[in-house]
Amino acid sequence: MAPVKITPKRESLLANIRVQRFTSGKDRSPYFDNFKLEVETGMTVLAALRKIKDEQDGSLTFRAFCRSAICGSCTVRVNGRSVLACSTQLLPILKDFRKGSVTIAPMANLPVLRDLVVDIDPVIDKLAKMHPYLIESPERVPEALERESLMSRDELNAFDYMTDCILCGSCYSACSSVAADPSYAGPLTIAKAYRFSIDVRDSFRGIRDQAAIDQGLWSCVQCRKCIKVCPKDTRPADTIRRTRKLTIDDGIRDTPGSRRAKAYVADIKRFGQVNKPMLPVVVFGTKGWEAIEVAEAALTKQGLEPTRRVCKLPGQEGVEGIFGRVRAIEDEEEQGR
Amino acid sequence: MTRIHTADAGTRTPFRVQPEMSGRLTYAFYSGCCFQGADARFFDILTQVFGRLDVDLQLIPDAVCCGAGVIEERSELASLAINARNLAGAERMGLPFFTPCSTCFNVISNVQKRLAEDPRLHDQVNRILAPDGIEYRGEGRLTHTLYILAQDVGLEKLGERVTHPLHGLRVGSFYGCHTRNPADIQGYESADNPTSLEDVLRVLGAEIVDYDTRDNCCGYHVAWPNADLSKAMTGQVLQGAKKQEVDLMVTSCPLCFKNLDGVQPKALAATGRDFQLPVLYLPELVGLACGMSPEDMKLDFHVVPVNVRL
């Protein structure tokens, strides 16, 4: 085969890069600077920032280290989405938004120190409260260094995906619940707690269950933005649901969230749907009656007849059987462990 | 007129995506659980509006609540199994699976995706369904009000049906989270820069107003464990839109609608704000633009009065 000369496909586009600026202790509020830049094929958001810093404004401040999406330093928001600057191509974003301009802002939900650099200590502090380390179980971890602990592939796979987490904070920046309640732990901290709790070599699960609940396990709204932005696809919101299950399995059943979960399963089994009018009482106990009465009064005002039950959906009978068979499989798996 | 009728569960028809010769579109309809109580009116509104657009809905027989992800807090396998069962219902009808509820869309999309990626899990789920004579094949398409309007019916046809364009109306559009996050659930459009909602609104003649909290979460799903947090989130969304002086907000998600409209007074009271911002569920506004009356669209049922000249 005769060699064919290679002509690399390279495009470029003159774009406006709009960057949020701010220096704590100096500026009263953030403002934006605009930089004109020829954006080429292959240019990452980080490369663009570096180019601006090197050639246009040496004071432009951002974090960056490994450039290969493993250190988690360079998280910023590009057109609102939390991303790693180093692994995000700029040209496709310019094309997606069709504006010839792109806005780069620091991570949300954290105090800005300067320009694109935020103070991430609040996340680290929250993480530390989750006991994010293995506390060796003497049953699994040998005393001496002559042998490793034995752990099956399935046991590892249960949490292996979570060890991809690079603590970049993208999920924290995107988190709806942190935005509304700064005391909430945020996705990565709960996910990290889960990673250790289900490690068979660990012995600290109960403590972490409570730590997660204390830091807002049930405050996650399941908007799933964290899943969208995670550069390592660790799917934190899914893990938060699993952590909730873990606490329930471990016997912590007096939380509003665990009561909701229980009601959903029971209702779907029984009616094929959730009896929403009754949820306030199911979840909050007698305190919930007030909410029900308010809702019923509103319905009456609109000329509708309130109801405290839902109809049984036709054909839901099959569902009960499904739950039964699922339960049997899960019991069997439990015994296998 | 739209016809809602139960399909014959026994007959298998080939899967159809393309409109029939008549130009009508038919979907297997899965309502989810959000159309309960006063919200039952949305059945009626949706069928009226879709009727105008030559869209027919056939109820999926035996469908049950998707569990909203909440049942996964007890059992992921149960969620996979009952939703595979829901999807199998549409497969048997040979029709695309349509749910107006964004959360159902999200949860069931996710189930579809997980079963597609993991053949072992797919088999396990089918073994669970087998005693009921149900098999999930993983063939169907799943869609949402937004994409039926913007893509299946299409903007051109929609434009043709608009009789009362909403000129001069300043609208804040709100997708809600569950048709957007995560990005991989369906791929109907860019997850970072979706335009289907705005495309539809523009065809209706409205002016789109951008606002800070457009991508926020309405807080619906945290209401039961943490009502205060939910109200705080609802309040933030509303305040962001209010700041840009929109006439009203429109959302394509019926659950967001419940919070933004139904919880609005409490949410604003909790944050010490006092204003009223009308919120419409997308099909309502489509209906109005297509010549249906506020009575047809049952706007009286809104908690926040829709006192906007349309």
Add this chain to the structure above:
Amino acid sequence: MTSPSFAGDQDKVGEPQFDQKHNDITNVSSVGGRGEPDRGEEPRSLSHAMLTYDILIVGSGGAGLYAALESRLEEDLHVAVLTKVYPTRSHTGAAQGGVNAALGNRDPTDTWEQHWFDTIKGSDYLADQDAAELMCREAPEVVRELEHWGAPFYRTEDGRIAQRPFGGASKPRACYAADKVGHIMLHTLYEQGLRHGVDYFNEWVTLNLIHDGQRCMGVTAYSIRTGRLHTIQAKAVILATGGHGRIYWRRTSNAYGNTGDGSAIAYRAGLPLKDMEFVQFHPTGLRRSGILVTEGARGEGGHLLNVLGERFMARYAPDKMELGPRDLVARAIETEVREGHGGPDDELFLDLTHLGKDQIIERLPQIRQLCINFEGVDPVEEPIPIKPTVHYSMGGVHTDINGCTPIEGVYAAGETACVSVHGANRLGGNSLLDILVFGRRAGRHAVGYARRIKLGPMPQGAYDEAERCLEELMEGDGKETVAGIRSDLGQIMATKAGIYRHAAGLEEALGDLEHLKDRYRRMTIKDRSPVFNTEMLAALELRNMLTLAEVLTLGALARTESRGAHFREDFPQRDDEGWLKHTVARLGSDGRPALSFTPVAVSRFAPEARTY
């Protein structure tokens, strides 16, 4: 000033100790710490905040964190890690392949002796055999210790640590976890550090070592966040700042921060550097970023093409083609570029398109994603643009097997150090092992030392000297910029002290470097903000790189042979008679490096030709 005792108040949560008048130290996290040092007498002579530790570790990669953990396990000692990033961001995390340990989990016939031989052969016989022996013997223990701490290594069928084959290894002994083994090791060490109360000074930069010529006293360092300078008193300082691949600036897979800070600090303090001329290149880094496209792509049948579309390896290694040894492939690529067969950006191409979309997606999904994310190129559609890229620094601070240097209490470990176990060329999977074994040993030795001695008085001048250094950077006429000098430095090193070297080029490079140093003196920092001044940080890093570049180039010029990663066009053969010895460089009284040579420790394996 009296020497503080370190009885430790076990009830208090550990906080670093500092001068009450200036309790504005920020960004020191001491989560979960226990014990607090006695405050001792306030050092009145110093007008700035003063911190005191038994053991201070500079750098938070695997070596630093292991050293910290090893010393902090002795609960009576106060241990802090000072790092210019956050610990989990250190470059150890980027190591993908594996960590060598002859566990015999996959092949029970594997032994540490075979690992030892592979290491020595890989080093082109320049590694010290006693040091390499010790590393290979201790390997199983450190890997297991890490496993006991929770590191999620992948598993064999029977639940033991999984191992895989690796280039240059005679048995499958690289313990791994997907392509993230460095990452999981780094995180495990950080997590256990949190658990055991190590203090972390995150985003602090170390400027200088303080010592009296005999003994270590501490460091001067400044907080990036506040811009404030501090002296930190410590009985022992362990330098573990990683390699200096960034000397080659754009032509490296290294992190931005791999600027050889620890080696440069040690060198300025009068400590010897060893074997600095040995720098490992990887043949296939991405064009723009230098990020590695691993051997896997070639292993799956990828072709290396020049811009003419020729599969040029046929001219250099007709048998092995693309699968020849790294150094050979890197040199072939370099030759093609020299002959004008490179692309518009002097790049060559790794072509996978002939494998077809399905095979690429099925077999090389991570490499495909890497190319899309970092280079904007989908290998399904077009060839991947690549360049050889600097990957690892074999040379570093001259230490013994305990990390000790000629100044008591100053240690070095990991890529900063040169024990030497890598010699002229590091064996794959040994870099992660090096940081574990020697990080631990340095920590252990420092514990004994810190227990034995008392803190001495701090010399007056240290703070002032560091302050002057920072002030000087604010002077100058401002025509020169960090970015400009740095970029030229990379270019000079890549072209004149890179894959191919010869006397004339290296001499030219030395002249160029003098010129760069001149320019550096005239440079000024335009960013005047004390808050997170990254331009200041970059200037300090550049100073370190210029220092090391000179040592490296001089060593390369002196070594008139080709060995391992060092290839002299004018001396293409290995010369065991003349050069089976280490290059040692010290800062001379004239401010230039003074070279001397020490013999290589040869205990078991006589040098042979290195063929694979």
